Amino acid sequence: MTAKKIIVVSAGLSTPSSTRQLADRLAADAVSVLAEHGTQVEVQTFELRELAHDITNHLLLGFAPPKLETALDAIASADGLIAVTPIFTTSYAGLFKSFVDVIDPQALTDLPVLLGATGGTPRHSLAIDYAMRPLFTYLHAIPVTTGVFAATGDWGGAEGDGVRSLPDRIYRGAKEFAELVERTDRSQLVNDPFQLDRPMGHLIGGLAGE
Template identity: 85%
Template sequence: MTTRIVVVSAGLSTPSSTRQLADRLTADAVAMLRERGADVEVQVFELRDLAHDITNHLLMGFAPPKLQAALDAVATADGLIAVTPIFTTSYSGLFKSFIDVIDPQALTGLPVLLGATGGTPRHSLAIDYAIRPLFTYLHAVPVTTGVFAATSDWGDGDGVRPLPDRVGRAAGEFAELVARTDRSGLVNDPFALDRPVGHLLGGLAGE
């Protein structure tokens, strides 16, 4: 059976350090999955290429074909690698807008490897105070180690925790989680309720 990994990069420039980080995380994760005997298929989506479609979806309520292909890929993935630049201490607006147009149930039980980029290491905690809660709220399963890459991380690799070490650790956790997660029994039902019926009928308790 093929293990399907979807990569979402929210970088805006070309070339993009966000895409570079996504590529590094993907390469390590794929290598580790293949070491486990997995047949891995990777799909990469640059959100800047989908920016107009995402906006149209938010305004009109339907996804053009290119965006729908990305949404379908995420919904049927065995693992997601999501990387965003950090703007004003949090994820980018484009990144959040893409998450907003994903079906609320599509991420349930999905292993996610989180990455972020920024100019300074002082934003490194954004993964844990902003991005991780977003995916946890949507019932995804982010791995423990997120990877933040500041401008200085793209140098000679010196430091207490060089970028390649952090990438390898996070990719290893992701590969292990993907290998032991079975999402085949999850049904993405667009008519399912995201709250108990009792809550919708006046706040009654529901199981």
């Protein structure tokens, strides 16, 4: 059986980072669930802080330096993506959005995605649903129902937000993600580099794409 390939993207800016810690724990639980089902897994993790200059260069110059290209190719061939960002000013980090902006739009089609976020207060937890989820849905990915938010007070706390402890939420999201990864077959997807990003009528008529 071919191993499932899971890519983990962490947009934490500090070292050590609670964002990376959450990403690692989500990945570990997802791997554990898949292993229980007899599914082999390969996990590859990318820290966006290490790719920040390459991402900016890609946005400015239109091509990906080798390290960034490796990350983009990995996502295009992945069976699942775990994406975790800190929340700044009620939304995802600018570095996180910039990275998403340089991903080939076709690369996320039908890709299972587990969304995670970190922040200082539970008040930011809704950012997963009003900011992150619409972004990945627009790109035709498949975000699992449970997104996992970790506030500063959740780490080491028994009950976290008072509803469900952080370990419980991590496991629930990872389980949904693992089960979707197991069912999903992206091997038939073909990335066509010549596919138009706008309707032909727009190109012929000189109309700007929506």
